[in-house]
Amino acid sequence: MELDSHAEDLASDLGVDKEEVKADLKNLVEYSVPIDEAKGSLRRKYGDGSSAGSSTPSARNLGDVTPDDGSVTVTGVVLTAGERSIRYQGDDQVIVEGRLADETGVIDYTAWEDFGLSPGETITAGNAGVREWDGEPELNLGESTSLSFVDESLDVDYEIGGDAQLAELQTGDRAVSIEVSVLECERRTIDGRDGETEILSGVFGDESGRLPFTNWDPAPEIEDGGPVRIENAYVQEFRGVPEVNVSAFSTVSALEREVDVGADATTMEIGDAVRTGGIYDVEIVGNLIAVRDGSGLIQRCPECYRVIQKGQCRTHGDVDGVDDLRVKAILDDGTGTVTVVLDDDLTEDVYDGTLEDALEQAREAMDQEVVADTIRERIVGREYRVRGHLSVDDYGANLDAETLEESADDPTTRARAFLEEFGADAEATEVDL
Secondary structure (H helix, E strand, O other), X not given: OOHHHHHHHHHHHHOOOHHHHHHHHHHHHHOOOXXXXXXXXXXXXXXXXXOOOOOOOEEOOHHHOOOOOOEEXXXXXXXXXXXXXXXXXXXXXXXXXXXXXXXXXXXXXXXXXXXXXXXXXXXXXXXEEEEEEOOEEEEEEOOOOEEEEEOOOOOOOOOOOOEOOHHHOOOOOOOEEEEEEEEEEEEEEEEEOOEEEEEEEEEEEEOOEEEEEEEOXXXXXXXXXXOEEEEEEEEEEEOXXXXXXXXXXXXXXXXXXXXXXOOOOEEOOHHHXXXXXXXXXXXXXXXEXXXXXXXXXXXXXXXXOOEOEOXXXXXXXXXXXXXXXXXXXXXXXXXXXXXXXXXXXXXXXXXXXXXXXXXXXXXXXXXXXXXXXXXXXXXXXXXXXXXXXXXXXXXXXXXXXXXXXEOOOOHHHHXXXXXXXXXXXXXXXHHHO
């Protein structure tokens, strides 16, 4: 049912102005309140003490809950429970987030009331709202939810608690616990929701890999750069990759032991890497088939450092551009393509010259594009091994490269392995290899 229809029904039942009800309902829904719970809230606001819905919520196994369920009654074990502060209808509100499990599956939840949830407890939640979040159902436990604790615990095949390694974390995870080394850390001042705010940002590492982080309430243990244990962190997407968020509700403690950090990145085919939707540290191998426009000698805005065109910055208008070097190249391995972006240092490596060399070449040729042409001649058609951070958006897949090396792999060996994978007779086709 459309929001307009919900508002019309409510206005008719309550005898109030439809537009006023619609505005209130839209505001609640925009803050992710389930529609049934939002309607119940408005019924209470306008003087109708009835519940959010007239029908009794049906009992569901967690594995059977779908986004189409308006409200359900479920029983499950609390795997994780972590507090976080959000801005709701202009005010700060503390919510509890985590995961529930039963014998049939797991589901994320958000508790808008203080139910006293703790990992390991078994609960029954009646009239729990259901919404869709990132394509999956999520339970909303609110004012209209009746919650009770069950003495007999369920036997579930899921680990209680949020301990995880960095490589296991995905965007949307909440109430997770990690033990990591602080590889990079800087204190920055940003324009936050309450004005200027100091944060820490950098990179965490463990045996499984690396991920960027933001610490919203700077913890001395993180800023000191030692190994730390962090409890009740959550994961959000930032610039197309998962990022660990450490809040004021997180617990940060120094570790006495060292945390080893894996030196190797995850090696993937391009197609598989793109399908992840974004991965922080990945290595791919492919043929560099083209150098895109906007490569070579470029100019950047001195204020925001974005690339400018004809002296124009999209944010700051007319500016005196700062010269720089960059390459945007297409890498293809047969399973997919990705745009590899090289910074100034890597661009100098493939150009085999400095920024000053590039400026001199452009002056002599009276053509800025001559620098990109030189780079194109040197790298197109070669096979490279690239390590960096992959992001995927509506404009395609981009890999911000940290390293770029010409591949030393034997193409005949890889071709034979490819044929064997698909059941071809490598010996019969060897003459073709």
